Amino acid sequence: MNRIQKQSWIIVVSVGAAFVISCGIVVYLTLTAGFPAAWKGFIFTCAGGLGYFPSLLVKKDKPAIVDERDLAIRSLAKTNAVRGAFIFLVLFAMAVFVYQKPGNLIRVNVLPLSICLAAIVSGLFESLTYLFEYGKDTKAMKGETA
Amino acid sequence: MNRLKKKAIKDFVNSAITAMIIIPVFIMIGTTSTFNAQLRLNMIIGGVVGGIGSYYYVKRVNRKESEKFDERELLLIKMVNDYSVGTFICYLLVLQAVALFMTGGKGTIPIWLAFVILSFGLFLAQCTASAILFCLAKEDDE
Numbered sequence: 423m424n425r426i427q428k429q430s431w432i433i434v435v436s437v438g439a440a441f442v443i444s445c446g447i448v449v450y451l452t453l454t455a456g457f458p459a460a461w462k463g464f465i466f467t468c469a470g471g472l473g474y475f476p477s478l479l480v481k482k483d484k485p486a487i488v489d490e491r492d493l494a495i496r497s498l499a500k501t502n503a504v505r506g507a508f509i510f511l512v513l514f515a516m517a518v519f520v521y522q523k524p525g526n527l528i529r530v531n532v533l534p535l536s537i538c539l540a541a542i543v544s545g546l547f548e549s550l551t552y553l554f555e556y557g558k559d560t561k562a563m564k565g566e567t568a
Numbered sequence: 569m570n571r572l573k574k575k576a577i578k579d580f581v582n583s584a585i586t587a588m589i590i591i592p593v594f595i596m597i598g599t600t601s602t603f604n605a606q607l608r609l610n611m612i613i614g615g616v617v618g619g620i621g622s623y624y625y626v627k628r629v630n631r632k633e634s635e636k637f638d639e640r641e642l643l644l645i646k647m648v649n650d651y652s653v654g655t656f657i658c659y660l661l662v663l664q665a666v667a668l669f670m671t672g673g674k675g676t677i678p679i680w681l682a683f684v685i686l687s688f689g690l691f692l693a694q695c696t697a698s699a700i701l702f703c704l705a706k707e708d709d710e
Contacts, residue, residue, distance in 0.1 A: 497646070504653050508686075512616060515682035519612055527676035533664040536682075 427556050429477035430549035436473025437546045440466060465535070471542045499551040506547030507540040514539070572641055572705030575633075576698040582626075583694035587687060590615070594683045612683065644704055652697035659689050 448463035514536050518528060597611050634642065663685060667677060 500650075511686060515686065516612065516616060518682065519679050520609065522679055526679055528679055530667050530671045530675045530677050531673070533667055533677070537660055537664055 424556070425480055425483050426552050428480045430552040432477040432480070433473045433545050433549040434553065436476075437467075437470035437542060440468075440470030440472075443469075468535075468538050468542065471538070471545070474545065495552065495555045498555065499548045502551045503544040503548035507544035510540050510543040511536060570705055571637065572644065573702055575645075576701040576705065579694060579701075580698035583691050583698075587691035590619070590687045591684055591691075594680055594687060597680060599680075612680075615683075644701065648697045648701045648704070651700050652693040655696040656689050656693040659692055660685075663689075 444464050444466035446463075447466055448460050451460035451463050518532065522528060593611075593615065634645075637645065668675075671677065
């Protein structure tokens, strides 16, 4: 497992854990306070972004050789990250539009919140692409069909 | 005029036409009182689904076109795409900061503005990509 895979696992686990915890908080708030107050529980998903900091502490690989395949995987991961973030922003805007009535006003704080969440989603997509692509290569090395 | 310049102009014209259609439609949906809530909702959902469908159509056409380009041209296109993504991110960050400063921490914005922001961001990103590609394309390299 190389450095990028370790970093990807850290980010995937932190974002996944934060999402599961925030779902739990939403369920708890639904039972105690009800909607729309329960939506605030999803704010805890932003805590998944904290996984970025421990991923910086992963040691660098000793023979730091980067071949063309690595560059292609990085390029694909960046593209998928941007796609994921944009699709998230569109879905987020639609969700707000559907949940609130059209023509209503929303708090301006939603804008930075949506950008933070889009950044986390892009990190998640990037990490998943790394894991998927390097996972395929590992399978191929073991003699299985990639 | 070489292939890259033609591509830059074609992409810019396509995005300008799309923006000229989509942005007024979103503004009209948001501000005109003749539409009721359900109709506005249907129009927005139809617009987004249509947008995603047209995106995949354009992507398919572009994939066929990209087979004509050589490695240097593909590298330039990739670099330009990176710049356009950077422009889009900077635009979003600047815009949300401006919105926060203009309305204050407890201010409000209309919901339909989110779609206008995204549509205009895409147009701005494509403008940047086309402008850089136009500048980087060498003349008569065919």
